[in-house]
Amino acid sequence: MDQTLKPSKSSYLKFFQLLVLAHLYFCSGITQVTKTVKDVAVLSCGYNISTDELKRVRIYWQKHDEMVLAVISGNVKVWPKYENRTFTDISNNLSIVILALRLSDNGKYTCVIQKNKTGSYKREHLSSVMLSVRADFPVPSITELENPSTNLKRITCSTAGGFPKPQLSWLENGKELNASNTSISQDPETELYSISSELDFNVKNNHSFKCLVKYGDLTVSNSFDWQGYKPSPSFLKLPWYGLIPLLIILTVIVIVTTAGIRRCLHNRLPARLPERRRNRESIEMEVISPMSTCFAEESG
Numbered sequence: 001m002d003q004t005l006k007p008s009k010s011s012y013l014k015f016f017q018l019l020v021l022a023h024l025y026f027c028s029g030i031t032q033v034t035k036t037v038k039d040v041a042v043l044s045c046g047y048n049i050s051t052d053e054l055k056r057v058r059i060y061w062q063k064h065d066e067m068v069l070a071v072i073s074g075n076v077k078v079w080p081k082y083e084n085r086t087f088t089d090i091s092n093n094l095s096i097v098i099l100a101l102r103l104s105d106n107g108k109y110t111c112v113i114q115k116n117k118t119g120s121y122k123r124e125h126l127s128s129v130m131l132s133v134r135a136d137f138p139v140p141s142i143t144e145l146e147n148p149s150t151n152l153k154r155i156t157c158s159t160a161g162g163f164p165k166p167q168l169s170w171l172e173n174g175k176e177l178n179a180s181n182t183s184i185s186q187d188p189e190t191e192l193y194s195i196s197s198e199l200d201f202n203v204k205n206n207h208s209f210k211c212l213v214k215y216g217d218l219t220v221s222n223s224f225d226w227q228g229y230k231p232s233p234s235f236l237k238l239p240w241y242g243l244i245p246l247l248i249i250l251t252v253i254v255i256v257t258t259a260g261i262r263r264c265l266h267n268r269l270p271a272r273l274p275e276r277r278r279n280r281e282s283i284e285m286e287v288i289s290p291m292s293t294c295f296a297e298e299s300g
Helices: 009-027 052-056 240-299
Strands: 030-036 041-043 057-063 066-072 075-078 086-089 095-098 107-117 120-134 141-144 152-162 167-172 180-186 193-202 207-215 218-226
Touching: 030 041, 041 120, 052 057, 052 107, 066 086, 075 086, 141 218, 152 207, 152 218, 167 193, 193 207
Parallel strands: 030 120
Antiparallel strands: 041 095, 057 066, 057 107, 066 075, 086 095, 107 120, 141 152, 152 193, 167 207, 180 193, 207 218
């Protein structure tokens, strides 16, 4: 005898439940919103009501199991963590607006609408929004500081406004260098980090440094190139008023040297004058002698 299996009532019930869950899943699809720290996020509930309906509707916004905001009988209540930076925009699909985003604002936000039907509130709408808050470090800046000595130069690398906690390294030709005065700080309100580090190097050599900042699985970096040179003598780097003592000393040396030369010339000049006179007289005698001889011959 042929027997046909008939679906049981429990099978129909399970199938109906699956249809309801599928409907809720597709009707309450999760929207993705990505923002950066300190930015503004608008999370839409995706549901519109008239002003008249507002007093007969309850609106709940929550993050996971934590309440964010509720509108009951037209009155808005904001929970302490979101006070002074979160409000609702009824005219824009019952959205909530979160100002000055923090890293802790990351997560799934759920909007629940309940309507008063026959004296009791029943769920009318459900939707979720996944909010992702990023905090990327900007490219670090490298600046020159005051040199600690004639042959050494000091530079600093810094960046701020990122998360998670960063690490900073100085590299040259792939080799990590010894840095100094590395400091890390975190803003207690925004939870963002700042980092800076200093590096000293010899100015006589050529260098190509890389400042590398690593946070989580991400990195940012910047480079600094230096052309070596021989430092000038320290006195050439003095300000103009620092050269006054040097100029005075040089002036005294010139005066003393000039006076000594004049004195030496003055002492030697009298000794040479009689000799020059004798030489001049002998020359005159030589010139006059032939002439006197001629005159003597003619008279004879």
